[in-house]
Amino acid sequence: MAKGGSPASSSKGPPSTVANSLSTAPSGFPSSVSYLTAPLPSPGLPKPLASVYCAPCPPSLFPNPPPRLAIKSPTSPLCGQAGLFNAGSKAIPRGTWIRDYLGVVHLEKEADSQSDYDLSLERHEDGEVVGIDATKRGNEARFVNDYRGWAERPNAEFQLRSWEVKDGQGKVVGVGRRMAIYAGPRGVEKGAELCVSYGRGFWRERMKEGENEEAEED
Numbered sequence: 001m002a003k004g005g006s007p008a009s010s011s012k013g014p015p016s017t018v019a020n021s022l023s024t025a026p027s028g029f030p031s032s033v034s035y036l037t038a039p040l041p042s043p044g045l046p047k048p049l050a051s052v053y054c055a056p057c058p059p060s061l062f063p064n065p066p067p068r069l070a071i072k073s074p075t076s077p078l079c080g081q082a083g084l085f086n087a088g089s090k091a092i093p094r095g096t097w098i099r100d101y102l103g104v105v106h107l108e109k110e111a112d113s114q115s116d117y118d119l120s121l122e123r124h125e126d127g128e129v130v131g132i133d134a135t136k137r138g139n140e141a142r143f144v145n146d147y148r149g150w151a152e153r154p155n156a157e158f159q160l161r162s163w164e165v166k167d168g169q170g171k172v173v174g175v176g177r178r179m180a181i182y183a184g185p186r187g188v189e190k191g192a193e194l195c196v197s198y199g200r201g202f203w204r205e206r207m208k209e210g211e212n213e214e215a216e217e218d
């Protein structure tokens, strides 16, 4: 559902209130889903990958303070579902980091093909695809809907976010990577529902599943 990009950060950052304000679930977060503040590794995820994709992000390395969000009934006609809204007092400016997409990080062979909350984090040169699934554990990012069918265009986008942790001598002692939601080129208006593009591949798979189900019913 997501593609990569890569705003890397290494030293500059907002005040440490960022980590605190991300530590509690926003209003509307379902009690049936465990609220995460950092991704979790699946049982089969090799340790070197877990150290990159699941390490907590040092508070000083978040790109900006997290905008206020709410989970509510969506603008779109998605019956009984929820969407993610800008609940702040202003528009979210273009390029603002909004949230990391948190969930269980896994290899492709562990992917749940029925999941509505699984996205591709990164494809490695050896062909291995690392995914992240927020079905049972995640954060508010799991509620972002696709723009198709109800909005003219996405107002937000998925991008890969990377950081480096350095020691006192400037030597890199750790790296981290997350799939994150950023405000799109026109920003996100006050009160607006956030929407992204999941990518055509996501919907193509859905259509195939629908066709298979219909064929089974015939």
Ligand SMILES: C[S@@+](CC[C@H](N)C(=O)[O-])C[C@H]1O[C@@H](n2cnc3c(N)ncnc32)[C@H](O)[C@@H]1O
Pocket: 076, 078, 080, 081, 082, 083, 116, 117, 142, 143, 144, 145, 146, 147, 148, 149, 150
């Ligand atoms: C990551 S979840 C998004 C949050 C979801 N609305 C919820 O309430 O949990 C992805 C699922 O939302 C639904 N969805 C998101 N955007 C949609 C759209 N534009 N049209 C139809 N269904 C959509 C689909 O069922 C999709 O599998």
